[in-house]
Amino acid sequence: xxxxxxxxxxxxxxxxxxxxxxxxxxxxxxxxxxxxxxxxxxxxxxxxxxxxxxxxxxxxxxxxxxxxxxxxxxxxxxxxxxxxxxxxxxxxxxxxxxxxxxxxxxxxxxxxxxxxxxxxxxxxxxxxxxxxxxxxxxx
Amino acid sequence: xxxxxxxxxxxxxxxxxxxxxxxxxxxxxxxxxxxxxxxxxxxxxxxxxxxxxxxxxxxxxxxxxxxxxxxxxxxxxxxxxxxxxxxxxxxxxxxxxxxxxxxxxxxxxxxxxxxxxxxxxxxxxxxxxxxxx
Numbered sequence: 001x002x003x004x005x006x007x008x009x010x011x012x013x014x015x016x017x018x019x020x021x022x023x024x025x026x027x028x029x030x031x032x033x034x035x036x037x038x039x040x041x042x043x044x045x046x047x048x049x050x051x052x053x054x055x056x057x058x059x060x061x062x063x064x065x066x067x068x069x070x071x072x073x074x075x076x077x078x079x080x081x082x083x084x085x086x087x088x089x090x091x092x093x094x095x096x097x098x099x100x101x102x103x104x105x106x107x108x109x110x111x112x113x114x115x116x117x118x119x120x121x122x123x124x125x126x127x128x129x130x131x132x133x134x135x136x137x138x139x
Numbered sequence: 140x141x142x143x144x145x146x147x148x149x150x151x152x153x154x155x156x157x158x159x160x161x162x163x164x165x166x167x168x169x170x171x172x173x174x175x176x177x178x179x180x181x182x183x184x185x186x187x188x189x190x191x192x193x194x195x196x197x198x199x200x201x202x203x204x205x206x207x208x209x210x211x212x213x214x215x216x217x218x219x220x221x222x223x224x225x226x227x228x229x230x231x232x233x234x235x236x237x238x239x240x241x242x243x244x245x246x247x248x249x250x251x252x253x254x255x256x257x258x259x260x261x262x263x264x265x266x267x268x269x270x271x272x
Contacts, residue, residue, distance in 0.1 A: 047266055065262030084253045091259035
């Protein structure tokens with residue numbers, strides 16, 4: 001496993017923030033974030049089963065393994081140098097249910113959490129930056 | 140005269156044990172480090188040496204700082220008791236340092252092994268991946 005494609009929700013501020021954090025971390029497995037539902041995602045993974053809720057976090061490894069929801073989140077931690085031990089701990093039988101509940105909670109309320117914390121989603125960031133007129137460089 | 144002999148005995152015992160523990164660490168810790176650094180013996184030897192230098196500095200520093208005493212020694216019994224007090228403390232500190240070093244060795248080894256660890260669970264589904272490589 002060399003790469004991990006992370007299909008995140010670009011309309012969620014928290015997800016956007018976490019994506020920026022994820023790609024900054026030193027990693028064993030390179031993380032490639034792709035906005036879920038984007039043309040790029042459709043092009044790369046045409047065969048991705050749509051039966052699962054499209055709302056869910058999806059992680060796909062370069063050898064074709066697909067992980068959903070809390071498993072996907074644990075796989076993101078597994079990819080990171082500093083958090084591989086945490087991923088192992090979270091996937092132990094004792095902590096797994098707790099991790100699942102915590103993930104489901106955050107995932108369900110991610111939009112309100114983002115609003116509360118004032119985290120701007122990527123899509124909104126993009127439209128906002130489009131209206132900004134950058135000052136020209138004076139040579 | 141008792142006090143000087145106590146000092147000499149204290150220094151001899153403390154330094155002797157420090158050297159013995161450091162050499163043990165140096166000799167037996169190497170294999171851990173070689174494993175932690177995936178067989179890179181040069182790096183392992185270098186880290187091993189640096190750890191031992193730190194170990195010597197801390198322990199000899201403590202031994203010399205703890206040498207001083209205000210006790211008035213008038214007979215052999217008192218000097219033996221003082222010596223045993225001081226050496227006991229040095230041994231305890233050495234023991235703590237030794238376990239701390241073992242902890243460092245095992246943590247480095249764990250870190251090194253983490254790179255080869257398989258994913259914690261199998262995937263939920265498998266895709267054919269002709270496209271992205």
